[in-house]
Amino acid sequence: xxxxxxxxxxxxxxxxxxxxxxxxxxxLEGEAFVKASRDYAELEPVAKAAGLVAAMREEVxxxxxxxxxxxxxxxxxxxxxxxxxxxPELERQLAVAMLPKDSADSKPAMLEIxxxxxxxxxxxxxxxxxxxxxxxAAEQGWKVEPISMNASDIGGFKEIVANVxxxxxxAKLKFESGVHRVQRVPVxxxxxxxxxxxxxxxxxxxxxEVDVHIExxxxxIDIYRASGAGGQHVNTTDSAVRITHLPSGIVVTCQDxxxxxxxxxxxxxxxxxxxxxxxxxxxxxxxAEARKAMVGSGDRSERIRTYxxxxxxxxxxxxxxxxxxxxEVLAGTGLGELIDALIAEDEAKRLAAMGE
Numbered sequence: 001x002x003x004x005x006x007x008x009x010x011x012x013x014x015x016x017x018x019x020x021x022x023x024x025x026x027x028l029e030g031e032a033f034v035k036a037s038r039d040y041a042e043l044e045p046v047a048k049a050a051g052l053v054a055a056m057r058e059e060v061x062x063x064x065x066x067x068x069x070x071x072x073x074x075x076x077x078x079x080x081x082x083x084x085x086x087x088p089e090l091e092r093q094l095a096v097a098m099l100p101k102d103s104a105d106s107k108p109a110m111l112e113i114x115x116x117x118x119x120x121x122x123x124x125x126x127x128x129x130x131x132x133x134x135x136x137a138a139e140q141g142w143k144v145e146p147i148s149m150n151a152s153d154i155g156g157f158k159e160i161v162a163n164v165x166x167x168x169x170x171a172k173l174k175f176e177s178g179v180h181r182v183q184r185v186p187v188x189x190x191x192x193x194x195x196x197x198x199x200x201x202x203x204x205x206x207x208x209e210v211d212v213h214i215e216x217x218x219x220x221i222d223i224y225r226a227s228g229a230g231g232q233h234v235n236t237t238d239s240a241v242r243i244t245h246l247p248s249g250i251v252v253t254c255q256d257x258x259x260x261x262x263x264x265x266x267x268x269x270x271x272x273x274x275x276x277x278x279x280x281x282x283x284x285x286x287x288a289e290a291r292k293a294m295v296g297s298g299d300r301s302e303r304i305r306t307y308x309x310x311x312x313x314x315x316x317x318x319x320x321x322x323x324x325x326x327x328e329v330l331a332g333t334g335l336g337e338l339i340d341a342l343i344a345e346d347e348a349k350r351l352a353a354m355g356e
Contacts, residue, residue: 004094009054016040016047042101049094056087096347104205104280105171110273111144111203114159115152116179118197121186123156125307126199128330129180130160133173135332136339142166147266148254154187161270163206170205175342177203178302184309194310198303206269207276214272220244221264226255243267250274305338314338319345 019040022028028036060083066076113129115122137144142164149160164173181198189195226240240255241263252274254267306315307326314329315322321341328334 003091004050004053004098006054006057009050012043012047012050013054016043019043046094046097049090049097053087053090053094056083056090059083060087092351095351099347099350102171102174105174106168107170107205107207108163108165109170109173109203110147110161110206110270111164111173112159112161112201113157114200114202115157116198116200118182118195120152120154120156121182121195122197122199123152123158124154124187125156125180125182125197126158126160127156128182129199129201130157130162132330132332132335133162133164133176136335137164137166137332139332139336140166140169140172142169146256147270148256163269165206170203172339172343173203174205175339175346176201176304178304181303181306182309183306204273204277205280206273212272212276212279214245214268214275218246220246223260239263241267243271245271245275248275248278250278316342318342 019036022036023040060080063076063080063083066072067080111130111133113126115126118125134144143166145163145165147161147163150158152158179198179200181196183194183196185192186195186197220243222242222244223238224240224242225238239258239260240253241260242251242253243264244251250271252267252271254263254270257263257266304316304318306317307330308315309326311324312326313322313324314326314334316338319341321338323329323334323337325334329338
């Protein structure tokens, strides 16, 4: 990795000092204050890392000068040896902090899980995945709110959509999009044979209303009576909502709330996220080939991970990582190890691409 020039470190320090002064001046209001606050928050970790690197480089110069004095030579060489160990890692951290940020990284996310091949067993696995993300989210201090769900007869999910909100949600969950495969003996299998089933996960950044403008004339809205399992919770009013976005053909349904107004609001939330993802895909079209080389290609037809119950292991096929801690991963506590490894691999590939 090429060392970052001293002039670049000076530019970062100067830009950060300017922003600090503007923020402290008390003259910023409204959108100008919001933008300055966002810029400050983004630049702060870069400025801190740049400051550490600059200070350590200055220390190297000072210690090299001290080596000329026989009295201090041994001490200076000992200190220099320590710095030579620490400086490359600090420079790597700075380079990572300087990598271009995905504008959606700080946004909440729409998590969609759908049962794939495998019938009832796939639906049960979809529910297992949903619980895994719920537990991981709780560990991160995030909030998970189900938007819509289609339950199977034996307790799984044919489909479930949920909103995940908190700090850095999309940045951490974006690598989960793709096909997740499970190998295990289903509860419905009497012969003890191992079956392979699959579920598809999609993680979409959830936009602000200003990110996606939707015209009322572009919407076809149908209201109907919700279908369900019956009993005391059966819906006896026309409260289910189906929204069709005519220009894109995207269709969203929501029937979980008893209020038509709430179902419509949730359906619009999902529609906005899907339209935003479509806009992002189009904007990144020119970079599509480059993105495929990265860990987070976002291709939902790609098989990304296998959960093997007989061997108690989870394998992420994109980075060739196998963890023999299936229970921990499904409990949410072990999922962070996979996500951190994916983020580290993505950073390494982007750093390598910058150096080419």
